[in-house]
Amino acid sequence: MNRWFAVLSVFLGLVLYPTSASADELRPAYIEMTEQSPGQWSLLWKASTNSRLGQTGEIIIPENCEVEGDRQREYSGSNILTRLLLRCHGPVQGQTIGLKGLELSTTDALVRIAPMGSAMQTVRLTPDQPSATLTKPSVISNVAATYTIIGVEHILLGFDHLFFVLALVLLLKGGWLVAKTVTAFTVAHSITLVGTTLGWLSLPSQPVEAVIALSIIFLAIEVVKAKPDDRRLSERFPWIVAFLFGLLHGFGFAGALAEIGLPEGDVPLALLTFNLGVEIGQLAIVAVALAALYVIRKLRSNWLHPTKTATAYGIGIISTYWFVERMIA
Known part of the structure; x- marks a missing residue:
């Protein structure tokens, strides 16, 4: 009987912590940049309210972009939504986007870049690689690889x-x-x-x-x-x-x-x-x-x-x- 409860205790100790305390921490964050008119972009950042990233994270915007107006933050269910308007001088390809604080998190972030008149790019950020350089995407391989990995992780x-x-x-x-x-x-x-x-x-x-x-x-x-x-x-x-x-x-x-x-x-x-x-x-x-x-x-x-x-x-x-x-x- 003692062996029985020892096995059960070890099992619960290994499993219960990540399933309760860290459940929201494992949910991926999401960033979407959409070009609304030439050089004018909207940016949406979504993160869990209970995650460290949602509370202290910051977006790394491309260097050739600047924020116009005030950032807007709102709560939607269990997520914090942050909205920005950006003015970008030139294409975002070759620029870097990322999340400060992601390296201290246990989650990933999915980034979608939607420029006018060209293919959408999907980028996956991880705690090991919290930023990425935007390149001209190969849409099929990019989307397929990203969502396959997301499916495995889920x-x-x-x-x-x-x-x-x-x-x-x-x-x-x-x-x-x-x-x-x-x-x-x-x-x-x-x-x-x-x-x-x-x-x-x-x-x-x-x-x-x-x-x-x-x-x-x-x-x-x-x-x-x-x-x-x-x-x-x-x-x-x-x-x-x-x-x-x-x-x-x-x-x-x-x-x-x-x-x-x-x-x-x-x-x-x-x-x-x-x-x-x-x-x-x-x-x-x-x-x-x-x-x-x-x-x-x-x-x-x-x-x-x-x-x-x-x-x-x-x-x-x-x-x-x-x-x-x-x-x-």
């Missing part, structure tokens, strides 16, 4: 979606069965992600996020109560369960993508590559989890069941916290 840092996939791996036996079930989850969340992003589907975000937490609690309970001689609902119909819950998770992905924004004129490509990135991230989770279970089975087979159960308890406890938090928010 599934790996979006702990609710990660926990759902991990719970599927814990519940099901056999790599092929897990792969087919995760594929059903992918197909389902792709449907609602695309439908919501294109404006065909809509659900309020708060109840959706609460039900997503419930879906993880359901799977955690299934893992804990699983018995070799009594197959539970999700073991008998894993593809159906994953598909139905995947539809809900797709609304969650769409909400995250709405926070980031999509490049005008390249929405289909951005959607496709974001979804591809999510799938790459899911497969990485499945591969790592299956490898870990395989190692435990080979080295200490009697540890396998307690490890699965302790992990499921940890997932269930954290997801219950999320559910309560999202219901009262």
Whole structure:
């Protein structure tokens, strides 16, 4: 019993901190520069109100640009929006844009530059590279690479979606069965992600996020109560369960993508590559989890069941916290 609680305590210690205290810190910031008339640009900067970047960060504007008028700041939901008008002397290509304070943050920033009469450029800033030199973009490769990376990061840092996939791996036996079930989850969340992003589907975000937490609690309970001689609902119909819950998770992905924004004129490509990135991230989770279970089975087979159960308890406890938090928010 002591070993049981030791494993569970270590798991909660590793997972609970980044899922609660730093959740908003992981949300990407967003900068958009749009040329409204020759030399006249509007700039929008969006950052989470709870992130260090949103509170203390500063925009690094191109050197050939100057601010005209007062900057405007307003709150929109959980974001701080900063708006500027810029007068730029000459093209912004070859100039530097960035965020002061990003190097002290744990998030990234997505920058979109939309000049008149030429292709939009998408740039990704990171804590390691908080500024970038604007060049004439190769639109297809630029947008595809950026949104693929964002998709991978969202599934790996979006702990609710990660926990759902991990719970599927814990519940099901056999790599092929897990792969087919995760594929059903992918197909389902792709449907609602695309439908919501294109404006065909809509659900309020708060109840959706609460039900997503419930879906993880359901799977955690299934893992804990699983018995070799009594197959539970999700073991008998894993593809159906994953598909139905995947539809809900797709609304969650769409909400995250709405926070980031999509490049005008390249929405289909951005959607496709974001979804591809999510799938790459899911497969990485499945591969790592299956490898870990395989190692435990080979080295200490009697540890396998307690490890699965302790992990499921940890997932269930954290997801219950999320559910309560999202219901009262």
